[in-house]
Amino acid sequence: xxxxxxxxxxxxxxxxxxxxxxxxxxxxxxxxxxxxxxxxxxxxxxxxxxxxxxxxxxxxxxxxxxxxxxxxxxxxxxxxxxxxxxxxxxxxxxxxxxxxxxxxxxxxxxxxxxxxxxxxxxxxxxxxxxxxxxxxxxxxxxxxxxxxxxxxxxxxxxxxxxxxxxxxxxxxxxxxxxxxxxxxxxxxxxxxxxxxxxxxxxxxxxxxxxxxxxxxxxxxxxxxxxxxxxxxxxxxxxxxxxxxxxxxxxxxxxxxxxxxxxxxxxxxxxxxxxxxxxxxxxxxxxxxxxxxxxxxxxxxxxxxxxxxxxxxxxxxxxxxxxxxxxxxxxxxxxxxxxxxxxxxxxxxxxxxxxxxxxxxxxxxxxxxxxxxxxxxxxxxxxxxxxxxxxxxxxxxxxxxxxxxxxxxxx
Numbered sequence: 446x447x448x449x450x451x452x453x454x455x456x457x458x459x460x461x462x463x464x465x466x467x468x469x470x471x472x473x474x475x476x477x478x479x480x481x482x483x484x485x486x487x488x489x490x491x492x493x494x495x496x497x498x499x500x501x502x503x504x505x506x507x508x509x510x511x512x513x514x515x516x517x518x519x520x521x522x523x524x525x526x527x528x529x530x531x532x533x534x535x536x537x538x539x540x541x542x543x544x545x546x547x548x549x550x551x552x553x554x555x556x557x558x559x560x561x562x563x564x565x566x567x568x569x570x571x572x573x574x575x576x577x578x579x580x581x582x583x584x585x586x587x588x589x590x591x592x593x594x595x596x597x598x599x600x601x602x603x604x605x606x607x608x609x610x611x612x613x614x615x616x617x618x619x620x621x622x623x624x625x626x627x628x629x630x631x632x633x634x635x636x637x638x639x640x641x642x643x644x645x646x647x648x649x650x651x652x653x654x655x656x657x658x659x660x661x662x663x664x665x666x667x668x669x670x671x672x673x674x675x676x677x678x679x680x681x682x683x684x685x686x687x688x689x690x691x692x693x694x695x696x697x698x699x700x701x702x703x704x705x706x707x708x709x710x711x712x713x714x715x716x717x718x719x720x721x722x723x724x725x726x727x728x729x730x731x732x733x734x735x736x737x738x739x740x741x742x743x744x745x746x747x748x749x750x751x752x753x754x755x756x757x758x759x760x761x762x763x764x765x766x767x768x769x770x771x772x773x774x775x776x777x778x779x780x781x782x783x784x785x786x787x788x789x790x791x792x793x794x795x796x797x798x799x800x801x802x803x804x805x806x807x808x809x810x811x812x813x814x815x816x817x818x819x820x821x822x823x824x825x826x827x828x829x830x831x832x833x834x835x836x837x838x839x840x841x842x843x844x845x846x847x848x849x850x851x852x853x854x855x
Contacts, residue, residue, distance in 0.1 A: 757807030
């Protein structure tokens with residue numbers, strides 16, 4: 446019994462000695478570490494050996510010096526090359542300032558113990574090399590700013606919707622320069638001010654008229670022109686009294702703007718020219734807006750009938766020569782929607798509910814026969830206004846004269 450007690454006593458003493466030696470080792474094996482919750486260039490350094498911390502600082506400083514820098518404000522980013530804005534950041538300067546937070550501690554203590562408490566940032570003062578710093582800062586500020594967008598009309602599929610307002614943001618050059626003073630990496634966060642849009646209460650509108658024409662899916666170049674022309678119609682909003690000009694909206698047709706060569710009507714034949722085919726869009730627009738009751742300050746027919754619309758219902762355009770103009774003669778807004786898809790050109794007109802309905806009636810008054818050719822035509826196009834079954838008005842919209850033409854002009 447006595448021997449067992451002695452063995453237990455020796456074991457306890459041995460454990461105590463081992464524990465004491467461990468404490469001595471922990472207290473004796475020390476290195477220089479960053480001893481507080483210190484950050485530099487966006488990197489947490491607390492608990493790291495000084496050599497590790499310096500290495501990370503040098504690596505990050507090198508990234509910043511080499512660029513490019515990405516300036517970010519909210520969800521907008523803008524990249525600036527080192528040629529436009531060069532940042533020279535000296536890691537030695539940061540290392541010198543870091544010394545105030547260096548202490549000796551045991552190598553066995555976890556780094557997480559030193560990343561608690563108040564965050565302290567050790568910054569370096571960057572040298573900014575740019576021949577025109579103010580101009581560069583202004584350019585960055587302009588790219589990071591955006592205008593607020595008020596409530597507006599838009600589309601969901603072929604349906605008109607009212608899109609919610611969106612805040613904008615304002616960045617000034619001073620915001621950019623301040624951000625550079627506190628640079629942490631190749632992404633530079635820039636402060637900005639929220640810009641709220643003006644309050645606009647749009648009237649809900651409904652579909653009041655629509656028209657569609659068909660096109661050949663295999664005529665690739667012509668179909669490119671159709672799509673470009675539709676963009677000049679789609680989403681156009683006419684306030685009361687406003688006149689829409691297709692030529693003004695579409696601009697000059699050129700190869701630089703994406704238009705291609707396709708057949709156009711010249712006299713009584715077809716010849717290739719830039720922007721060929723766009724008249725199908727203006728024709729479809731004319732038929733739709735005419736049925737919506739709008740006015741036409743300017744409209745022209747082609748030299749010969751076109752295959753995608755009956756005589757008297759076409760609308761020819763040519764840059765700086767022939768235009769289609771539509772005037773909103775109502776006391777409320779009107780919105781156009783235009784689509785070119787799956788072999789169909791579709792134009793829809795949205796407005797307040799109309800008291801009247803409108804029908805188009807082209808009337809062939811004269812034919813001018815010529816041997817071996819389709820006869821020339823004189824056509825008057827009327828718009829019939831109805832309320833219920835009662836005709837309220839019969840208005841002449843356009844008088845069209847067509848030349849005799851060959852059966853399949855090319």
